[in-house]
Amino acid sequence: MTAPEAVPVDAALHLAVSQFLFREARLLDEHRYEEWLALFTEDLSYEMPMTLTRERAESARAHDYDMTYFSENADSLRMRIDRLRTDYAWAEDPPTRTRHLLSNLEVYPTDDPDEFTTHAAFVVYANRGSLPNWEQYVGTRQDTVVRQGDAWKVRRRLLLLDQALLGTNSISIFL
Amino acid sequence: MSAASFPDLSSLVRPDEGEVSRRIFVDPEIHAQELERIFATSWLFVAHASEIPAAGDYVTRVSGTDPVIVTRTEDDQIRVFHNSCRHRGMQVCRVDRGNTSHFRCPYHGWTYKNSGKLIGVPTQKVAYGSLDRTRLGLIEPAHVRVLHGLVFINWAPEAPSLEEYLGDMLWYLELLFARTELGTETLGTPQRALARMNWKLGADNFSGDGYHVAMTHRHALELGLFGGGTMLGHTISCEGGHTVRIQNFPAQAPLPHHLALPDEVLASMHRTLQPAQIDAIDTITVMHGNVFPNFSFVDAIFTTTGDPDIPPVSFQNIRLWQPTGPNQTELWSWVTVAKETPAWWREASLTTFVRTHGISGTFDQDDIEVWTNISAANQGPLAQRQTFNYEIGLRNLVPDPDWAGPGTAYAADYNEANQRAFYRTWLKTMQAGHLAGAQA
Numbered sequence: 338m339t340a341p342e343a344v345p346v347d348a349a350l351h352l353a354v355s356q357f358l359f360r361e362a363r364l365l366d367e368h369r370y371e372e373w374l375a376l377f378t379e380d381l382s383y384e385m386p387m388t389l390t391r392e393r394a395e396s397a398r399a400h401d402y403d404m405t406y407f408s409e410n411a412d413s414l415r416m417r418i419d420r421l422r423t424d425y426a427w428a429e430d431p432p433t434r435t436r437h438l439l440s441n442l443e444v445y446p447t448d449d450p451d452e453f454t455t456h457a458a459f460v461v462y463a464n465r466g467s468l469p470n471w472e473q474y475v476g477t478r479q480d481t482v483v484r485q486g487d488a489w490k491v492r493r494r495l496l497l498l499d500q501a502l503l504g505t506n507s508i509s510i511f512l
Numbered sequence: 513m514s515a516a517s518f519p520d521l522s523s524l525v526r527p528d529e530g531e532v533s534r535r536i537f538v539d540p541e542i543h544a545q546e547l548e549r550i551f552a553t554s555w556l557f558v559a560h561a562s563e564i565p566a567a568g569d570y571v572t573r574v575s576g577t578d579p580v581i582v583t584r585t586e587d588d589q590i591r592v593f594h595n596s597c598r599h600r601g602m603q604v605c606r607v608d609r610g611n612t613s614h615f616r617c618p619y620h621g622w623t624y625k626n627s628g629k630l631i632g633v634p635t636q637k638v639a640y641g642s643l644d645r646t647r648l649g650l651i652e653p654a655h656v657r658v659l660h661g662l663v664f665i666n667w668a669p670e671a672p673s674l675e676e677y678l679g680d681m682l683w684y685l686e687l688l689f690a691r692t693e694l695g696t697e698t699l700g701t702p703q704r705a706l707a708r709m710n711w712k713l714g715a716d717n718f719s720g721d722g723y724h725v726a727m728t729h730r731h732a733l734e735l736g737l738f739g740g741g742t743m744l745g746h747t748i749s750c751e752g753g754h755t756v757r758i759q760n761f762p763a764q765a766p767l768p769h770h771l772a773l774p775d776e777v778l779a780s781m782h783r784t785l786q787p788a789q790i791d792a793i794d795t796i797t798v799m800h801g802n803v804f805p806n807f808s809f810v811d812a813i814f815t816t817t818g819d820p821d822i823p824p825v826s827f828q829n830i831r832l833w834q835p836t837g838p839n840q841t842e843l844w845s846w847v848t849v850a851k852e853t854p855a856w857w858r859e860a861s862l863t864t865f866v867r868t869h870g871i872s873g874t875f876d877q878d879d880i881e882v883w884t885n886i887s888a889a890n891q892g893p894l895a896q897r898q899t900f901n902y903e904i905g906l907r908n909l910v911p912d913p914d915w916a917g918p919g920t921a922y923a924a925d926y927n928e929a930n931q932r933a934f935y936r937t938w939l940k941t942m943q944a945g946h947l948a949g950a951q952a
Binding site: 385387389390391392395401403404405406407408409413416417419420423424425426427428429501502503504505506507508509 | 606607608609610699700701702703704705706707708709727728729730731732734735737842847862863866867870871872874876877878880881882884
């Protein structure tokens with residue numbers, strides 16, 4: 338977690354990181370999963386802990402990092418993508434139409450000059466079949482992104498949902 | 513309810529002919545009667561005792577569609593209360609979990625000790641003169657029973673004991689929840705999701721649907737994630753509509769024995785379970801089942817989770833199919849391990865669950881896709897005049913006399929005897945069971 342008094346990066350770096358994250362979101366919306374995974378480091382972590390409704394005094398424990406909706410590494414994300422490429426990923430064939438929206442982006446430096454932490458709000462709209470309405474995933478995202486020469490990669494993604502009871506049947510997409 | 517408006521259930525549900533009407537998965541009146549006749553009279557799972565280890569710990573849950581609080585009192589008793597003030601019905605607890613000695617209603621301030629006793633009524637003397645607080649404690653189920661860490665409740669005073677209710681099924685529950693000397697505990701909190709499906713579709717599948725694996729979960733067979741699809745195993749139906757499916761790996765394609773359990777657990781298991789029970793889980797790939805009506809479990813071994821550094825592990829998963837309407841079910845999903853389990857194995861087990869059988873799991877995505885689309889296709893009047901087919905094994909299978917465990921066992925992995933047993937109990941309970949005051 339970045340301290341609130343941390344000074345954000347300059348405009349050029351902010352633009353570079355935001356363009357990287359927007360492109361990453363677009364690859365998901367275009368179902369280009371292999372290219373999407375290539376934007377992560379091999380030592381990636383991708384976590385979405387359970388959200389709990391707690392009393393205000395217990396707000397610090399409003400997420401359960403033991404039980405998660407996602408607890409992924411590079412191999413398991415690859416397995417999930419391989420699954421989508423079989424003819425038997427019924428929940429995603431026909432594929433869900435998604436729109437990954439990322440907003441309120443803050444980018445902060447770390448001790449490593451090539452590593453940055455980001456905070457962002459996300460809304461993911463998901464639509465299937467002929468359903469007239471969208472399922473929504475809403476929350477905050479904390480990423481660690483790294484600069485590798487001219488390229489950017491995501492090393493760590495933490496997704497904190499604003500919903501304690503998931504309203505979407507299951508989770509068959511990436512966030 | 514008039515007899516004319518309520519359908520003749522025995523014409524809709526004919527398990528002995530392998531036919532179950534699709535109407536029972538849709539009809540709002542039948543659903544309302546399920547809540548009254550099944551959920552208000554059956555033993556219902558609400559929590560695992562390890563979720564509330566300390567005095568004052570509580571979790572909030574749902575019984576049928578009624579909110580309840582499950583708490584541990586100062587004298588180490590697990591108590592369950594209707595989460596609703598006796599004065600005007602406000603929920604006295606509005607969070608998922610916490611620790612407290614008392615619950616205070618935000619409406620008028622009635623305050624209850626976590627033993628359910630009403631201990632505070634603001635301005636009682638002025639407002640009421642006299643008030644018998646002893647008859648206004650939080651409402652409790654008629655029975656609360658903690659068995660092998662599983663907290664079950666029953667609202668019917670005349671209900672049989674949980675042990676009687678489970679009968680032969682207890683032997684199979686012991687395979688998971690009384691496997692070791694220390695018993696099990698949960699890892700983290702339960703996952704929850706709302707799915708647009710009837711609750712019985714989940715219970716039906718977990719009862720013993722070995723037949724769907726090779727198609728619904730074919731991705732896993734293609735990717736070599738799962739040793740399934742062997743067609744070797746047993747389906748076992750117990751009195752009371754409780755069911756188990758045990759699938760075995762073939763000798764020529766062995767997996768680790770005894771669910772790849774770690775040495776610490778195996779050592780304790782050999783001191784705890786009977787030899788026949790240890791044999792029953794020797795060569796299994798997956799074991800799952802359902803305690804009538806809506807408590808399911810699965811214990812499965814996976815050859816890989818996509819991570820070559822993690823050797824095969826298994827996981828224990830408890831499911832609750834919580835009805836929130838004829839076409840909506842709240843899915844609850846816990847992971848449990850034997851308390852003897854070392855840290856590395858716990859982590860691998862939990863991760864395997866999340867990636868395969870959690871809400872985002874590669875198996876569950878496809879199960880839920882199927883169940884929600886069945887519910888969508890059930891809505892029309894045409895569909896509701898039709899039946900589902902449950903004829904597998906109806907004419908070609910006889911019980912296996914060599915099976916060492918209790919219940920009626922068939923040496924077949926593809927068999928719908930368990931589903932027929934589930935619906936037989938559903939029919940019997942709908943026809944007979946109701947709380948005092950309910951109209952037949």
